[in-house]
Amino acid sequence: MLHPFLAIVIPAYNEEARIISTLQEVVDYLQNMDYTWEVVVANDGSTDATGPLVRLFAADHPGVRLVDLCHRGKGWAVKHGMLHATSEYRFLCDADLSMPIEQIERFLPLMLEGVDVAVGSRELPNSRRIGEPVRRHLMGRFYNILVRLLAVPGLQDSQCGFKCFRGAVVSQIFPLQQLDGFAFDVEILFLAKRHGFVIQEVGIDWHYREQSKVRAVQDSLSMTWDLLKIRWRNIRGRYSQVG
Numbered sequence: 280m281l282h283p284f285l286a287i288v289i290p291a292y293n294e295e296a297r298i299i300s301t302l303q304e305v306v307d308y309l310q311n312m313d314y315t316w317e318v319v320v321a322n323d324g325s326t327d328a329t330g331p332l333v334r335l336f337a338a339d340h341p342g343v344r345l346v347d348l349c350h351r352g353k354g355w356a357v358k359h360g361m362l363h364a365t366s367e368y369r370f371l372c373d374a375d376l377s378m379p380i381e382q383i384e385r386f387l388p389l390m391l392e393g394v395d396v397a398v399g400s401r402e403l404p405n406s407r408r409i410g411e412p413v414r415r416h417l418m419g420r421f422y423n424i425l426v427r428l429l430a431v432p433g434l435q436d437s438q439c440g441f442k443c444f445r446g447a448v449v450s451q452i453f454p455l456q457q458l459d460g461f462a463f464d465v466e467i468l469f470l471a472k473r474h475g476f477v478i479q480e481v482g483i484d485w486h487y488r489e490q491s492k493v494r495a496v497q498d499s500l501s502m503t504w505d506l507l508k509i510r511w512r513n514i515r516g517r518y519s520q521v522g
Contacts, residue, residue: 281359282446284314284438286366290356292323295332296375301376302343308380321360324350353516354463358456361449369449373440375488386443395448396468398434399441403482406436411487412481422502428508429442430469437465448476455518460513462505469509470518497521 287305291298302318309316320333322345330347337343346363348356361369370383378399384390386397402423406477408416419438426437442464452470456463471478512518 281315283317283366284368285309285312285316285383286364286369287316287318287372287383287417288321288357288360288364288369289318289372289374290321290323290353290360291325291329291333291374292350292353292356293325293327293329293487295325295328297373297376298329299336301374302333302340304376304380305372306340306343308383309470315366317364317366319346319360319364320344321346321356321363321460323348323353323356326350327383352459352463352467353461354456355459356475357463358453361444361453364449365446367446369446371406371440371442371444377486377488378439378441378483382483385483386441391479391481393477394479395397395445396471397443398436398468398478398480399439399485400434400436400480401439401483401485402435403480405482407484409484409486411485415487425503425506426465427503430465430509431472434468434478437468439466439485441483452476456507457512457517460501460505461501462509465502465506466509473513473518498512 305318322330322333330345333345337345346359348359357371368387370386391397400406423435427434431437448471451474453465455470456466458466468478470492
């Protein structure tokens with residue numbers, strides 16, 4: 280059985296207000312492409328109508344699948360969504376669709392060749408941040424300094440919620456993922472570098488969304504603690520065996 284070319288993996292927690300509009304925009308775009316595709320929504324134990332809404336949408340759109348999970352965090356949802364997908368390339372897409380959907384093509388061949396992990400970046404010369412509060416931007420830049428010092432040197436933006444992985448990369452590094460929260464991005468990129476995979480940043484247009492689930496102070500402290508966990512687990516050899 281041939282695998283689809285591209286999977287769009289969308290982690291979702293209490294996204295009833297926008298999940299259907301996001302899915303409709305994604306599907307409308309993919310239906311005009313000349314490659315095969317699938318959309319996987321990883322429902323992180325939502326307590327609202329996210330799950331039922333996606334299930335109804337999937338009934339009318341055969342390329343869309345729902346993965347229902349207990350609530351453990353965005354990293355947990357992304358891990359299971361990625362591993363449930365079967366495509367040659369697997370694209371992580373935030374439910375707020377803060378990057379224009381057509382910019383997915385920047386992450387794929389023929390635009391990129393020889394790249395294992397393409398990371399959406401808001402910090403390259405051709406990137407644009409639109410509508411982001413200055414305080415939020417400064418906190419993100421400070422956190423990125425810590426990321427480069429402690430875990431993933433060289434990357435200007437590790438936290439953007441749009442990333443593309445070759446399927447073979449997913450099968451090797453996502454089973455090793457141990458963080459369930461927002462810092463999972465750093466852990467995955469750390470593991471990708473540790474395994475020698477080629478990582479490249481891709482400039483995108485990124486629109487700030489007011490409904491973001493990120494809590495600036497609380498999540499920043501938690502994510503900083505998680506950076507130290509990544510270093511400690513690596514020293515202890517915790518990433519040498521499948522978790």
